[in-house]
Amino acid sequence: MATQALFRIWRGDANGGAFQDYKTPVEEGMVVLDAIHRVQAEQAPDLAVRWNCKAGKCGSCSAEINGMPKLMCMTRLSELNLDMPVIVEPMHAFPSIRDLVTDVSWNFRVKKTIRKFKPRAPDAPDGTWRMQQVDVDRVQEFRKCIECFLCQDVCHVLREHHKHEEFIGPRFFVYAAALQMHPLDTDDRIDDLKNKHNMGYCNITTCCRQVCPEFITITENAIIPLKERVVDKFFDPLKKLFRIL
Amino acid sequence: MADFQSYSYDVLVIGAGGAGLRAAIEAAASGVKVGVVCKSLLGKAHTVMAEGGVAAALANVDDRDNWRVHFADTMRGGQYLNNWRMAELHAKEAPERVKELEAWGALFDRTKDGRILQRNFGGHRYPRLAHVGDRTGLEMIRTLQDHGIHTGMEVHMECTVLTLLLDGGRIAGAFGYNREKGNFILWSAKAVIIATGGIGRAFKITSNSWEYTGDGHALAYRAGAELLDMEFVQFHPTGMVWPISVRGILVTEGVRGEGGVLRNSEGRRFMFDDIPENYKSQTADTEEEGWRYTQGDKNARRPPELLTRDHVARCINREVKAGRGSPHGGVFLDIAWIKERLPNGADHIKRKLPSMYHQFKQLAEIDITQVPMEVGPTTHYMMGGVLVDGDSQASTVPGLYAAGEAAAGLHGANRLGGNSLSDLIVFGQRAGKYAAEYARNSAAAAIDDGQVNAAIATALSPLENSAAGENPYQIQYELQDFMQDLVGIVRTEEEMERALVSIEKLKTRAVRAGVPNTRHYNNGWHTAMDVPNMLDVSEAITRAALLRKESRGAQFREDYPDKDAEWGKYNIVIHRGSNGEMVVEKRPLRPMPEELKQVIEEMK
Numbered sequence A: 001m002a003t004q005a006l007f008r009i010w011r012g013d014a015n016g017g018a019f020q021d022y023k024t025p026v027e028e029g030m031v032v033l034d035a036i037h038r039v040q041a042e043q044a045p046d047l048a049v050r051w052n053c054k055a056g057k058c059g060s061c062s063a064e065i066n067g068m069p070k071l072m073c074m075t076r077l078s079e080l081n082l083d084m085p086v087i088v089e090p091m092h093a094f095p096s097i098r099d100l101v102t103d104v105s106w107n108f109r110v111k112k113t114i115r116k117f118k119p120r121a122p123d124a125p126d127g128t129w130r131m132q133q134v135d136v137d138r139v140q141e142f143r144k145c146i147e148c149f150l151c152q153d154v155c156h157v158l159r160e161h162h163k164h165e166e167f168i169g170p171r172f173f174v175y176a177a178a179l180q181m182h183p184l185d186t187d188d189r190i191d192d193l194k195n196k197h198n199m200g201y202c203n204i205t206t207c208c209r210q211v212c213p214e215f216i217t218i219t220e221n222a223i224i225p226l227k228e229r230v231v232d233k234f235f236d237p238l239k240k241l242f243r244i245l
Numbered sequence B: 001m002a003d004f005q006s007y008s009y010d011v012l013v014i015g016a017g018g019a020g021l022r023a024a025i026e027a028a029a030s031g032v033k034v035g036v037v038c039k040s041l042l043g044k045a046h047t048v049m050a051e052g053g054v055a056a057a058l059a060n061v062d063d064r065d066n067w068r069v070h071f072a073d074t075m076r077g078g079q080y081l082n083n084w085r086m087a088e089l090h091a092k093e094a095p096e097r098v099k100e101l102e103a104w105g106a107l108f109d110r111t112k113d114g115r116i117l118q119r120n121f122g123g124h125r126y127p128r129l130a131h132v133g134d135r136t137g138l139e140m141i142r143t144l145q146d147h148g149i150h151t152g153m154e155v156h157m158e159c160t161v162l163t164l165l166l167d168g169g170r171i172a173g174a175f176g177y178n179r180e181k182g183n184f185i186l187w188s189a190k191a192v193i194i195a196t197g198g199i200g201r202a203f204k205i206t207s208n209s210w211e212y213t214g215d216g217h218a219l220a221y222r223a224g225a226e227l228l229d230m231e232f233v234q235f236h237p238t239g240m241v242w243p244i245s246v247r248g249i250l251v252t253e254g255v256r257g258e259g260g261v262l263r264n265s266e267g268r269r270f271m272f273d274d275i276p277e278n279y280k281s282q283t284a285d286t287e288e289e290g291w292r293y294t295q296g297d298k299n300a301r302r303p304p305e306l307l308t309r310d311h312v313a314r315c316i317n318r319e320v321k322a323g324r325g326s327p328h329g330g331v332f333l334d335i336a337w338i339k340e341r342l343p344n345g346a347d348h349i350k351r352k353l354p355s356m357y358h359q360f361k362q363l364a365e366i367d368i369t370q371v372p373m374e375v376g377p378t379t380h381y382m383m384g385g386v387l388v389d390g391d392s393q394a395s396t397v398p399g400l401y402a403a404g405e406a407a408a409g410l411h412g413a414n415r416l417g418g419n420s421l422s423d424l425i426v427f428g429q430r431a432g433k434y435a436a437e438y439a440r441n442s443a444a445a446a447i448d449d450g451q452v453n454a455a456i457a458t459a460l461s462p463l464e465n466s467a468a469g470e471n472p473y474q475i476q477y478e479l480q481d482f483m484q485d486l487v488g489i490v491r492t493e494e495e496m497e498r499a500l501v502s503i504e505k506l507k508t509r510a511v512r513a514g515v516p517n518t519r520h521y522n523n524g525w526h527t528a529m530d531v532p533n534m535l536d537v538s539e540a541i542t543r544a545a546l547l548r549k550e551s552r553g554a555q556f557r558e559d560y561p562d563k564d565a566e567w568g569k570y571n572i573v574i575h576r577g578s579n580g581e582m583v584v585e586k587r588p589l590r591p592m593p594e595e596l597k598q599v600i601e602e603m604k
Helices: A032-042 A105-112 A133-142 A150-154 A169-180 A190-195 A207-211 A218-234 A237-244 B018-029 B067-077 B084-103 B136-148 B215-222 B277-282 B287-294 B309-321 B336-340 B345-352 B354-364 B419-440 B449-468 B472-486 B493-511 B523-547 B594-602
Strands: A004-013 A016-025 A062-065 A068-071 A086-089 A096-098 B005-014 B034-037 B154-156 B159-167 B170-178 B184-194 B233-240 B261-263 B331-334 B373-382 B385-387 B400-402 B570-576 B582-588
Touching (some): A004 A032, A062 A150, A068 A150, A133 A169, A133 A218, A150 A207, B005 B018, B005 B170, B005 B419, B018 B034, B018 B136, B018 B184, B018 B419, B084 B136, B084 B419, B159 B184, B184 B215, B184 B449, B215 B523, B233 B354, B336 B345, B385 B400, B400 B419, B449 B523
Parallel strands (some): B005 B034, B034 B154
Antiparallel strands (some): A062 A068, A062 A086, B170 B184, B261 B331, B331 B373
């Protein structure tokens, strides 16, 4: 493995910025976040980077590495070609705060607009419920989400078309699916998904699923089943006929 | 008048992990106005890292379990230095708090008859940990977060508190800054709850993230509150040791709960060689019996890998020092071997320990279903913290409460795995309830401009010193290095005296810390402001550890290697003296009521 590498890091804020080059020593087993930390400690103490767990569990250190949306803590240098500069830039779908840090607060506002969990009455006199593991499995997949927002970053409805005011993005389709398919939930979010959250804008390109660091099958297991429910409710010709009759 | 934003709350919660969120939910539900300040984004606090599960005597898997057993297990694990009232309340209330999470949308793994599944864990007599694979903490924090955002609490993300404000003797609020712009913020509050978590960043090898710089401990100490049990720092036996960049990252105890075994370089299961007297009757005699235990045989006793964390960590340390370690300075943790016993063993491992599988696969290129992991001790958890009343979580400063890792008492000299997540929800709920009650019965406190201006001046000094000052990262690294070496898993008087000298030197240098002059998301500036907290906490740990001249629980003194019955009658309490000096004193344990003593006797 190379003993040093060149990192081309975007520095700047909402008013603009530029890439700056930092050469730093590297060792076997290092991830991109280690290199960023080394640059920060030795060359650029005010380099802004957001991180927490450094183990792929909190979803804080999302960035674009050589153009791919990734968690910096889970991207090993050994996966990258260190003969070339490693390009590290912030997520593009969100406003810049500074350097590698973006303003992701929009996601937290969106979540509040989704109807919350509403369980059925408990199954047992002691106030508890009975659920089979097989029924829980499906939703547990969605609840693995670490809210890194890489799926939001790569979604063209947000990234290219900036529909943040009308569209909630893959993260919140997964969230809505987790609630909608929760064995205990009694509320219904299908009207909202069609009319308020404009799920129809999604044309299932699977970009979101491809970047998910938790390997959640976003498109196939969350979005498509929700789209089917929308179709069932609003566009089924037989049901329409029954409604008219 | 200096420039800052102002907010006013009845209850201000500092920290948004499990304890902070649970406290905020409880306070908000009682109708008071609640603000939450968190150092990171919402949902990123360290609770998210908890893997194994939440301990609660639900008795879903083994109907012999009940609060009395859980209480006795917790006290035994804590070597009887615990606040017995907290241990009692915790054991009694944890089941309700866990069921409540389910009512808020949490989806735990299930038993065959559809109830919450529970797993074995170190020091717990029966399978007691409700869990979701090995990502229980994520499930818990997300449940609290998603429930909490609909309760009306206001969350201040990426803000850090620099100081607590006092009005006479009581709490008046907190003052701090936001990371994004570096603006100052004043939060007036009638009551403040400290739920800031731990101190792991004071050590070099730790499972904790950058946030855990002992802020709450230091804030409370400087506001005049008493700290308790600061000598007891838990070194989790199994952290990753390789690659170097992930050194310290946690490997859940769940691996051992599912049948994983520890071996040295000679292939020996060394944990069988050293079983403490008070655990002999509960520990398996043979490897066969240990395996049956992990597979749910109620007549089998637990394998020695599931002894308490302090003990396992020391045994690993001993093997490594004796030259029987693994290539990168740890020992081997083998879960792959269970394939000999279980059909579809590899799939079973992936299903039960999915994050561990991915963590090793991605960060170390190791497939844990095929080969053993290398593991070694990592600084994990702080048993010590703000001294609180067991029922209300009130500190010794009126209006100031503490819950979760930042509070002390429940765990005594050593925490059992799984007792932390339950601690968060049991005492988070209590802190929220009692802080709200206090706020309702109190008038607004006055803000003292002098305290605010002093905080501003201190905060701005690293910017004024500019990049010509001391590099704050360097100060932090040096502190971490010597705390690890001198006040770590094995301690001696001579080494700790040296640590104190080094801490004093770093204090002088920390005043000169300097960073490039921008307030705009400047990580260097944030670090410069965290360092004084780490120094105060490190001093408290070292002074308490020096005073306790015995080995007990998480504290191991090479110069006093045995447990001393006399020391078993005391906690160590720390407060700030009138001249700003750190005062360290012995305080006798409160006598335990007869009925609790009886429970402990019965469970021996």
